[in-house]
Amino acid sequence: MNKLSKEEKFYLITRNLKEILGSDDLRDIIEKKDPSVYWGTATTGRPHIAYILPLLKIKDFIDAGCEVKILLADIHAFLDNLKANFDEIDSRTEYYRILITETLKMLNVTKGFTLVKGSDFQTDKNYTLDLYKICSLTSERDARKAGASVVKQLDNPLISSLIYPSMQALDEQYLDVDIQFGGLDQRKIFTYAMKYLPKLGYKKRVHLMNFMVPGLNGDKMSASDINSKIDFLDDGKTIRNKIKKCFCEEGNTDTGLLPLMKHVIFPVFEILDRKVTIKREDGTELEFGNYEMLEKMFAEKKVHPQDFKIALSEMLNTIIEPVRNEMVKHSELIKKAYKR
Numbered sequence: 648m649n650k651l652s653k654e655e656k657f658y659l660i661t662r663n664l665k666e667i668l669g670s671d672d673l674r675d676i677i678e679k680k681d682p683s684v685y686w687g688t689a690t691t692g693r694p695h696i697a698y699i700l701p702l703l704k705i706k707d708f709i710d711a712g713c714e715v716k717i718l719l720a721d722i723h724a725f726l727d728n729l730k731a732n733f734d735e736i737d738s739r740t741e742y743y744r745i746l747i748t749e750t751l752k753m754l755n756v757t758k759g760f761t762l763v764k765g766s767d768f769q770t771d772k773n774y775t776l777d778l779y780k781i782c783s784l785t786s787e788r789d790a791r792k793a794g795a796s797v798v799k800q801l802d803n804p805l806i807s808s809l810i811y812p813s814m815q816a817l818d819e820q821y822l823d824v825d826i827q828f829g830g831l832d833q834r835k836i837f838t839y840a841m842k843y844l845p846k847l848g849y850k851k852r853v854h855l856m857n858f859m860v861p862g863l864n865g866d867k868m869s870a871s872d873i874n875s876k877i878d879f880l881d882d883g884k885t886i887r888n889k890i891k892k893c894f895c896e897e898g899n900t901d902t903g904l905l906p907l908m909k910h911v912i913f914p915v916f917e918i919l920d921r922k923v924t925i926k927r928e929d930g931t932e933l934e935f936g937n938y939e940m941l942e943k944m945f946a947e948k949k950v951h952p953q954d955f956k957i958a959l960s961e962m963l964n965t966i967i968e969p970v971r972n973e974m975v976k977h978s979e980l981i982k983k984a985y986k987r
Contacts, residue, residue: 651711653677659711660684661855663704663914665831668841669853676825676853684708684826684855687718687765687818689727690740693985694747695876696963697860699911702750704828704857706918709759716822719743720765723814726807727798738984740764742977746879749973753966754918763822769814774821777847781813784846793839796832816840819852826853860910861903863893877963879970880981886967887960895952900942904959909938912962921965925950925958 651659656677661667676682686701688694708715721740725733744762751760768774791804793812815836819827827837837854845851862875877886895902908923916923923935933950935941944950974981 656681656711659707660713662707663857663910664855665858666834666856667853668837668856669851672851673826673853681712681714682826682853683714683716683824684828685716685718685763685818685822685824686828687720687723687815688743688747689720689723690736690743691724691727691731693878693880694743695878696907696911696967697876698747698879699750699754699915699966700857700860701828701830702747702754702756703914704855705751705760706754706756708828709756713826714824715760716824717747717760717762718765718818718822719762720815720818722765722769723811726811726814735984735986738980742974742980742984745977745980746970746974749970750879753969754915765818768821769818771821774817777817777820778810778813780847781817781843782810784843785813789839793835796835812836812839813843816844820844820847820849824852826855828855828857830859831856832859858906858910860906863889863903877967879967880974881967882971883960883964883968886963887957890956890960890963893956895956897952898946898948900946904955905942905945907963908941908959911966912959913938915966916962919965923962925954927951927954 653674657674660673660677660682661670667673673682686705688698688701705715705717719740721736724731724736724739731739747762751757787809790809790812794808798808798811812835816839819840827833827840829837833854834856837856841851841854863877877889881889890904893902893904895904913923923941925933925935925941927933928951933944935944941950945955
């Protein structure tokens with residue numbers, strides 16, 4: 648890639664985001680250097696198609712010259728009220744490592760990022776002391792509020808779930824980054840970090856948030872809800888059956904399938920240099936140069952839901968297939984990680 652201007656870097660880093668906390672600070676950082684950014688994922692349930700959204704942004708960060716760190720948050724996974732022991736979480740973390748690497752490869756990203764395991768630095772003496780310090784400053788109310796959209800909430804929460812936001816804040820310092828990136832569901836943890844890190848004498852970071860793809864059932868797509876997601880291990884038939892069951896009314900754009908087209912299919916197919924097409928029942932074929940064209944024609948009832956579902960299923964399978972083909976080679980790891 649040719650050398651980018653500072654404005655081009657800012658555009659790449661921020662395009663398609665839903666919210667930025669610290670836009671002016673980001674511009675100041677870009678003026679001085681290439682920013683460093685991290686995205687963290689708790690290694691819990693099996694990743695699904697919505698994971699492509701943050702990985703698309705990671706491609707943008709790398710293309711903009713950022714130093715990118717991907718945190719495989721194994722300790723966070725244990726803290727999140729899950730019935731998984733450390734052996735299972737170790738296997739899940741390895742599963743995530745392989746899957747993220749293969750998905751980035753599918754997106755033509757093979758370098759420019761580092762995978763970091765949380766337990767490799769979160770048990771460090773200085774990290775632990777800082778964790779005690781930040782916990783001594785944090786009220787139970789603030790800790791619960793910070794994790795409300797991310798950590799499983801109970802009426803009588805475990806202390807482990809209240810520690811989760813404090814660790815995520817400290818990760819910004821100990822990963823030595825300028826930016827933390829995540830979904831909109833991370834916003835309360837991000838504002839918690841902005842409030843409490845300066846109390847420890849550490850700088851406030853920039854926070855970037857992307858769109859959250861709705862699940863197939865209308866809620867957030869969740870790794871723990873098999874009916875809400877398209878899994879990277881789903882074969883073509885399974886994908887078709889899941890999409891077939893989704894609500895999709897002729898002319899009604901209020902369906903969870905259109906966001907999949909907008910945020911997954913169109914950007915990935917652009918990278919793969921493939922055309923987005925829908926075959927009609929009468930044998931004719933529609934080609935769409937952008938998402939807006941598709942949405943307009945769908946609203947005008949020029950695209951039938953059945954044709955749309957068939958095409959979407961095929962395009963999702965095209966994206967997932969190379970990743971799935973690699974993951975099925977690790978059947979023993981999958982059994983250890985998910986007991987199936």
